[in-house]
Amino acid sequence: MERDARKGEKTQPASSTGPNMNEDMCMDNSHTGRDGTCTTVDVARARWTLLRQVLRQKQVEIPEVKQVSVRRFATFDLFTRRRLVTEDPSVTSDDQWVEYRSVCSPEHSALLRDNLGPLRVNEVLNSFDNTGNVCVWPSEEVMAHYCLQKRHIFKGAVCELGGGMTCLAGLMVAICADVKEVLLSDGNEKSIQNVRDLVRRNRQAGKFGSTCVSARVVRWDCESDISALEGHYDIVMCADCLFLDQYRASLVDAIRRLLHPPELLPFGLTGMALVFAPLRGETLRMFCQLAQQAGLCISQHQQYDAQVWDVHLKMQREGKEAYDENIHYPHLVTLTKGPRLVSHTQ
Known part of the structure; x- marks a missing residue:
């Protein structure tokens, strides 16, 4: 169906040239x-x-x-990008679409909007967190890849929090996994307007099968947003959402409340959260501390996927000017409501 809808020729590694005003404003202010x-x-x-x-x-x-x-390090090259050529007169030069296709699972791909237009200062200053509004960040890319590789773990209802303009990982779950429903969410209205367009376009391309896919604004610090979804999800996930001090505790609370209580699941199973985030100084540690205080069981993993780890090691050897493990390499933290002890693995 998607093959009939549009034509495209050029395939290239997935990367982004969107402006980022929050990170890597320069290689280093001291450089000549x-x-x-x-x-x-x-x-x-x-x-x-x-x-x-x-x-x-x-x-x-x-x-x-x-x-x-632009960011110094943009991608782990886990997806290829192919610009789609369309004869639809409603699609302008500022409204280009690309196909993101998994390198490891090439049978799975998602359609994303490539050019989201200029930033507007009133949105930057007045909107809820804009950090995910520009492009596919490395942590989101890695989480999407991980979801494809581990698609068998996804069942029932899945929610992505803080997915920004693309919610790529949530889209990939909806495309590849045997799930009943997927909610794609962000706290920014502009992000969700775009995600709804992505859902519409991918649904038209027949990518979701019978899975119910929706998008809505979810602010972690908004009681009405969280209470409306409380206890509903088998898996909650988010990528690189831990670095804003004012929202970290709210994110922990949102994850805890959105997950199914253990007693509602069969065979002693429990809901699980997948959190991908770089260390960013102490931010990951502080998040884990808050999660533990909230009664969640934590398992932290540095090495969780062979391809991601290989790129990480290569960048450490060859890309030191562009790659900073502290802000670019996402660790995986799994959170559950259950009796397991905190563990750390390499």
Whole structure:
């Protein structure tokens, strides 16, 4: 069905060129211009240019501005991207679609919107957390890959929290797993507007089968949002959502409340949360501490997938200028409501 709907030729490793105003604003403020990176003066000038373009609602086109605004490390190359060519007159140059196809499971792919248009300063300043509004982040990419590799563990109802503009992992669960329903969520209304378009497009392409897929705004600190979903999900998952201090405790509480109580599941099973996040200083440790205090059982894994680990080791050897394990390599934390003890594995 999707083959008849559109044509496309070029396939390339999945990566993103969307602007990121929260991380990696420059390689390092102390770098000189000798190797092509920014000097301190260049960084300041480029940041003001970036802000001016946002205020004027322009795309970021100047190379020096792009250098300070894009991420140094963008992808683990777990998906290929193929731009889709369409004759639909309603699709503009700012509304391009791409097919994200798994490298390890090429029979599974999702359709994503590639160009989301310029950032608007009122949205940046006034909306709920915008950090996921631009592109597919490495942690989301890794979580989507992990879900494909472990699709047999997904049953019943699944919820992705903080999925940003794509909710790629949740989409992949809906596409590949034998589940009844998948809820894709984020706290930002603009993100969910886009995710609803993704759901519509992928449903039209026949990718979901009989799985019920929906998208809605879910703010972890909003009682009405959480209470409406309480105790409903077999699996809850999120990627790189731990670094905002003001929402970390709310995220723990949301995960705890959204998971099925153990007594409602057969054979002593319990709901499970999958959390992918880099260390980011102490943020992962603080999240685990809060989760343990909330009565959740924690298992933390550094090495959980051979392909992801191989890329990590390669980047440590060859990509030190671009790759920082502290902010780029996602650890896997599983959380359950049950009697298991805290464990750490390599």
